[in-house]
Structures are given as C-alpha cells and as structure tokens.
Amino acid sequence: MQKHFKSSSSAWVATWGIVFIAATRVAAASSVCAPQNIFSPVSTPATDIHHLSLLVLAICGAIFLVVFGLLVYVVIKYGLFATADDREPPQIYGSNQVEIAWTVIPILIVVVLFLAAARVIHAVEDARFPPGTLEITAVGHQFWWEFRYPGYGFVTANELHVPVSESGHPTPTHITLLSADVDHSFWVPMLAGKTDLIPNRRNEMWIDPHEIGTYLGQCAQYCGAEHAKMLLTVDVQSRGDFESWVQAQKAPAAVFDQVAAGRRVFETTACVNCHTIAGTAAKGKFGPDLTHLMTRKTIAAGAVENTEENLRLWVTSLMPSSPAH
Numbered sequence: 001m002q003k004h005f006k007s008s009s010s011a012w013v014a015t016w017g018i019v020f021i022a023a024t025r026v027a028a029a030s031s032v033c034a035p036q037n038i039f040s041p042v043s044t045p046a047t048d049i050h051h052l053s054l055l056v057l058a059i060c061g062a063i064f065l066v067v068f069g070l071l072v073y074v075v076i077k078y079g080l081f082a083t084a085d086d087r088e089p090p091q092i093y094g095s096n097q098v099e100i101a102w103t104v105i106p107i108l109i110v111v112v113l114f115l116a117a118a119r120v121i122h123a124v125e126d127a128r129f130p131p132g133t134l135e136i137t138a139v140g141h142q143f144w145w146e147f148r149y150p151g152y153g154f155v156t157a158n159e160l161h162v163p164v165s166e167s168g169h170p171t172p173t174h175i176t177l178l179s180a181d182v183d184h185s186f187w188v189p190m191l192a193g194k195t196d197l198i199p200n201r202r203n204e205m206w207i208d209p210h211e212i213g214t215y216l217g218q219c220a221q222y223c224g225a226e227h228a229k230m231l232l233t234v235d236v237q238s239r240g241d242f243e244s245w246v247q248a249q250k251a252p253a254a255v256f257d258q259v260a261a262g263r264r265v266f267e268t269t270a271c272v273n274c275h276t277i278a279g280t281a282a283k284g285k286f287g288p289d290l291t292h293l294m295t296r297k298t299i300a301a302g303a304v305e306n307t308e309e310n311l312r313l314w315v316t317s318l319m320p321s322s323p324a325h
C-alpha cells in the first residue's frame, strides 16, 4: 500500500518537473533572439525539418496525453476517491493481449518516426542542384567564419551574402564546410539544420532561401572560450543586389591618401602575418580577410557593431603600448 502511493507521487513530481523545465526552456528561447527561429523556415531544408518536427511533436504529444490521462485517472479513482474495495487492484498475470499491445504499438510508433525521418534525410542530403547553384566554402575558425567564393575569387568573413532563390528561377547555395582548427557547427535555424565543420573532413549543406532578408546564425558546437560569440549572418539579397555586392568585393581595397600613415603602420607590423588586404603586401590567412572590412556591419564574428569607436577599441587593444592607452 505504502509502495503504491510512493511510486505514483514520484511519477507525478517527475512528470510536472519535465513539463516545467520544457516550459521555461521555450519561454527563455523565444524571448532572447526572435530571428533564430526554427518555427518560421524560409528555405527547403529548414521547411522539411520543421514539418518533421511537427509530426514528432504531435506523436509525442499524443503519447503524453494518453499516459498523463491514465495517470490522472488512476490517481483520482484509486487515490483520492478510493473505496475500501478499490484499495487492492485486480492482479493479472500473463495476459497475451496486453503484452502484444504494448510491444506492437511502440514498435509501430518507432517505425513511423524512422520512416518519416529517413524521408527528410534523403530529400535534404540527396538533393540535385540546378545549373545556377552558387558554390561557397565556409571555414570555421576559433572564433570566426571564413567565407570563400571560389567562382568569383574573393574571400570574406562572418557575413555570408547569397542570392534569393525564386521558384521560377532557383539559385540555391551549396556550402562546403571545412575547419581550420576544432569542431564547429554551422547553424542558421531559419535556413537549414546544423552541419558540423570537422578538421580534415569535408562536409556539405545547402540552402535555398526564398525571402530577402538577414538571417542570424550561431556556431552550434562548443569550440572554445569564445564560442558563444561566434555568430554569423546570412544576407539574402535580390539577384541584382547580390551581383553588385560581388562586384564590390572583387575590387581591390580602396586607397585614400588621408589614411596613408595608418596603412604604413598596418603594412609594417604583424597585422600582415594574419590578415589579407587585396592589393597590398598583407597576405596572412590566420585572421579574417580585411579587404572590404567596411562593407561589413559587425566585427569579431558579430560580437559588436562595426563602428569607428569599436574598431578603434579592437585595434588599440592589440597594441598595449600604443599612445591611445
């Protein structure tokens, strides 16, 4: 008797605990950063995953309702309003029907979930690409993203630009994923699922965003102390805007006489060992390409806005002996 009450109250606590944790997680996630939203996909892989997750959620929700409903029924009938006769439930040994039912039903549920997931995996992984597909290579670094556009011959960082993909004229983007150091994971929730960037391995993913806009993403694999500040954005542009952005990125760095002194400092200090600026002697590959740094909205992988003040703080912090300190 004691045992009966104990186990049902601990099941009660456990169930409510899980519901509570799930509820706080949903609340926390939705209040922090709306643009990173798995529930409003704008690209085929994200849409497929969204549909799959709704199916899984519906099946799990149905199981929850059945189990929880039975639990509530038992607690009320045999706990709160038990008559003397109800105290000892009928003892059943070896019922074939019951055992077959609770074996076959879960197997069927697992098979349905497996087939649905396999269908989505196949659709995403084995997609065929039309001739207009844009090829990009993304390289994960501690703690920033390098984006190479091999077809156009330039490199940029942290802010990926791609053309919008219209249904009449699809222009998806195929992304090859590499890592320069440790594991990272490329995740822009509104565009596609996560794919890891693993050292000495070539992974792939693709997106076909059909709405112009800026989509936020985040490295989704803990890669070191500054992992949380390894953000990325995908700027989905009209075909025309994308082409003019490409032309601007292909041009060598702008030259201004007013900043000749600063350029001399850059070219004669260690900066050149880590950074590239097209058209100068700086050919370093360790840090982000700085050729068109001022076309980017943020610096340091989205950690701060690209303002003059932030840039100044960033660069002077590299030079502890500089007069700015």
Ligand code: HEC
Residues within 6 Å of the ligand: 142, 143, 144, 157, 158, 266, 269, 270, 271, 272, 273, 274, 275, 286, 287, 288, 290, 293, 296, 298, 299, 300, 301, 311, 314, 315, 318, 319
């Ligand atoms: C030891 C290599 C190294 C040296 C030397 C170096 N940098 Fe960097 N730099 C980096 C790395 C790595 C990052 C990316 C950091 C991040 O986003 O987490 C970076 C980022 C930057 C950025 C921000 C770029 C962006 O797109 O976010 C600027 C600007 C910059 N460095 C300027 C300089 C200047 C100016 C010098 C010389 C005074 C210099 N760096 C020297 C490695 C270096």
Ligand SMILES: [Cu+2]
Residues within 6 Å of the ligand: 183, 184, 185, 219, 220, 221, 222, 223, 224, 227, 230
């Ligand atoms: Cu990371």
